[in-house]
Amino acid sequence: MSQTSPDQVTAGAKPSMSHRQVLEALSGLLLGMFVSMLASTVVSTSLPVIVHxxxxxxxxxxxxITATLLTTAISTPIWGKLADLFNRKLLIQIALTLFVVATAAAGFSQDPGMLIAFRAAQGLGAGGLAALSQVIMADIISPRERGRYMGLFGAVMAVATVGGPLVGGLITDAWGWRWNFFVAIPFAVAALIILQKTLHISPRPKRKVSIDYFGIVLLSVATSLLLIWVTGAGTDYDWWSATTLLMVGGAIVAAVLFVIVELRSKEPLVPLSLFRDATFTLSVVASIATGIAMFGASVFLSQYMQLARGATPTEAGVMTIPMIAGLLLASVGVGALVTKFGRWKPYLIVGAISLTAGSYLLSTIEYDTNFALVSLYMFLLGAGVGMTMQNLVLVVQNTAKPTEIGVASSGVTFFRSLGGTIGVSIMGAALAATVTNLVAGAKDDIAAAIMALGDKAQYWSEQLQSGALPKVSAMPEPLRTLFEDIYAQGISHSFLIAVPFAVVSLLAIVFLPNKPLTRMTTTERLRASEADLATVSVSEGMDAITATAETVKTDAAASATRSAKREDESR
Incomplete structure (x- = not known):
């Protein structure tokens, strides 16, 4: 018996959502993403001031930076697994609430440790928003049609990413940096209300579930030890030391135990069977490099503008617009082309090339590099991120089982966040080491510049000896030029670290299987698979009935033959 086709299933089931219904369902999701991005970007340009x-x-x-990225990376697969088990609408509301409460609490920080702790809590909510938004999109929009809606997400991303640093800079210059952490609260309240009213998702079938608590703990331990080691190595302790041995050894042991637990768990946090799919594995590799470029650029370009070019927070926000423009144009344009032609791989390859070129060119910048060139380099990097970031999730969702969309989507997002966290940690450690060495090498020039300041010499000497991050824009001219040059060299050296990862990303994308995009949403694919299973079950049942009938018929014939034979013998 022939199986039911997906088209027949979706035709006989609940019809797909109309364009208007999709927009209504996306409205709360878009606002939630806007809140998440705004709360993150609004403090990006003011972080040097905050830390100072x-x-x-x-x-x-x-x-x-890394505290947020660390908890985001750890929590993303957890949220993704929960999305396959529980109510996705409730989960994203919980994630949004957690994110905004932690963000507001960060505004009351009194020291770096307190700020880092609240930023870590903020990352727990951010991981949920990152994972769940992708999963819910797959519920209501098919991979083939998703490009037409990427313009909306690109617009939200652009407004938050461009507007956030600008607003953050203005708030910092006008009222102080603490108000940056409160600006997202009214938007969050609105997002929660809209999500409640407009987002309608088919309920998950009720079943007994088990949460992989050991997997959660082991993943957290392995990731945390690795990132703490990368951040402190070379400054707090040597790369080759007992501390390094303990941390790296502990991370390896925790990772091995995590794999063993996942292989035996009924509901694994990260099903290792996903890695049998070449699309998932190669997308993970490519996402790591994308994360390094994306998070590294957002962190260290802001530092470059303020510490190497002497810009204020507001000016730094304006100066990073070329990167956001590249990201927006690439994301929207490529999304429309993917929907129109159904092809995705050429755009991913071009994006990876742009990512590699932008990372390399940014490693050549100096404090007095023509800003038109810096803008071009930023545009290339932004365009590379815009072409690769969302589309890598898209191709994974296109091939993943509908019952594993949550863990598959969050798996790619997790490795992107993990790559970004490791990248920022390594780039930050390299920057700190380079700056320390350059300051030591320029000790005589710095001393001469300070002595030339007259009555202000003691003040600036104490400021530099405090170890706090300097406010370069407020320095006198001779001293300012020295430190702009030092930080420019340190930051450009940091960008060089991202280049080999970008090359690996390009190679992974080249070998991605070029599978066509389906026009079915996750919900429709799930119904189709259930219908196929039911059809197979009915077919097997009919075959069993037919076989039973044939057996009965055969047995009856045999019985009649035996009876006739006995009658003949009796005569």
Missing amino acids: DLSGDQAAFTWV
Whole structure:
């Protein structure tokens, strides 16, 4: 008996959502993403000021960033697994609430440690928003049609990414940096209300579930040890030391135990069977490099503008617009082309090339590099991220089982966040080491510049000896030029680290299987698979009935033959 085709299933089931219904369902999701991005970007340009005011050093600056990225990376697969088990609408509301409460609490920080702790809590909510938004999109929009809606997400991303640093810079210059952490609260309240009213998702079938608690703990331990080691190596302790041995050894042991637990778990946090799919494995490799470029650029370009070019927070926000323009144009344009032609691989390859070129060119910048060239380099990097980031998730969702969309989507997002966290940690450690060496090498020039300041010499000497991140824009001209050159060299050296990862990403994308995009949403694919299973079950049942009937018929014939034979013998 022939199986039911997907088209027949979807035709006989609940019809697909109309364009208007999709827009209504996306409205709360878009606002939630806007809140997440705004709360993150609004403090990006003011972080050098924040860390300076809290008497933090370069290591503290790096940890303010990596604490959020670390908890985002750890929590993303957890949220993704929960999305396959529980109500996705409720989960994204919980994630949004957690994110905004932690963000607001960060505004009351009194020292770098307190700020880092609240930023870590913020990352727990951010992981949920990152994972669940992708899963819910797959529920209501097919991979082939998703490109037409990527313009909306690109617009939200652009407004938040461009507007956030600008607003953050203005708030910092006008009222102080603490208000940056409160600006997202009214948007969050609106997002929760709209999500409740407009987002309608088919309920998950009720079944007994088990949560992989050991997997969660082991993943957290392995990731945390690795990132803490990368952040402190070379500054707090040597790369080759007992501390390194303990941390790296502990991370390896935890990772091995995690794999063993996942192989035996009924509901694994990250099903290792996903890695049998070449599309998933290669997308993970490519996502790591994308994460390094994306997070590294957002962190260190802001530092470059303020510490190497002497810009204020507001000016730094304006100066990073070329990168956001590249990201927006590439994301929207490629999304429309994917929907129109159904082809995705050429755009991913071009994006990976652009990512590699942008990373390399940014490794050549100096404090006095023509800003038109810096803008071009930023545009190339942004365009590369825009072409690769969302489309890597898209191709994974296109081939993943409908019952594993949550873990598959969050798996790619997890490795992107993990790559970004490791990248920022390594780049931050390299920056701190380079700056320390350059300052030591320019000790005589710095001393001469300070002595030339007259009555202000003691003040600036104390400022530099405090170890806090300097406010370069406020320095006198001779001293300012020296430190702009030092930080420019350190930051450009950091960008060089991203280049080999970008090359690996390009190679992974080249070998991605070029599978066509389906026009079915996750919900429709799930119904189709259930219908196929039911059809097979009915077919098997009919075959069993037919076989039973044939057996009965055969047995009856045999019985009649035996009876006739006995009658003949009796005569």
